[in-house]
Amino acid sequence: MVQTDTVLNDVDKAILRLMQDDARITNVAISKKLKMAPSAVLERVRKLEERGIIRGYTANLDPAALNKELLAFIFIKSADGFGCDTSAKAFAAIPEVQEVHNIAGDDCYLVKVRVANTQALMELRRKRFSKIANILSMRTTIVMETVKETQTISIT
Amino acid sequence: MVQTDTVLNDVDKAILRLMQDDARITNVAISKKLKMAPSAVLERVRKLEERGIIRGYTANLDPAALNKELLAFIFIKSADGFGCDTSAKAFAAIPEVQEVHNIAGDDCYLVKVRVANTQALMELRRKRFSKIANILSMRTTIVMETVKETQTISIT
DNA sequence: GGTGAAAGCTCTTCACA
């Protein structure tokens, strides 16, 4: 259940900032920073989770250590109609696919993939993408260096 | 200190999978799943952190709840020379910028930004990007719908 | 919504294997 039409107050925002920065921060640490009781913080965190504002918690891993050093963006034109996500869902189901966006303009989809190397990228294209129906064309852009990569939202 | 030239064994990989999936999982829960003592798990997690394989832990927040509903990719051509990250670092310093990649091909940089709306995007372009030196051209692509958005690495 | 006390777990250290 996601309620996004709800206003967050400053305490909620402070909690979100702290947890976005370090998801393993303890309740007690938050409560000390915010000068509240740990039980009050726990209550707010639970509500933020229930409301879908906190979607989950994840560890940020080094791609190189996991042999996933190649990042690429693939622009895909598809014959999917408006509001039809058939091929998008097929892309999303591939573990190496980190993002799938429906974009404005000529290309229909922008897909971000992370794999071991160029060979793995070619195999992914041949074995997975080429089998997805409705694809009209694909254009791949390889990332040479990543300067910043975060999902952090600036909380204002 | 980042040592990426080190081999991870199956226990390390299992820990990384669990923590990537839920960064707030307790040591005890990991130790039960892996049938180890909590102290042994703690030791491994610490080493994964020290080695830079675990870079940190973050909460995954709903952009809509934080009034950051517009996602855009900006392709930027810059006059930066090879190995010169001057403008890339300037992009990375902007809080609304989530990613900065140096890409192969015509465009030099691919920048991912998350803002409130089109007006905020225009302001960001006018007030922040336009003041960064070396920029030759900018092309903005707006995301209409995000089908998948994760940083999860498939651990094999 | 928030507080504070209490019980139950979890974390963390350390001696030992």
Add this chain to the structure above:
DNA sequence: TGTGAAGAGCTTTCACC
């Protein structure tokens, strides 16, 4: 590297405000 025991510290509940 891993285990198990022990103390410290954290989480969670609950009565009360």
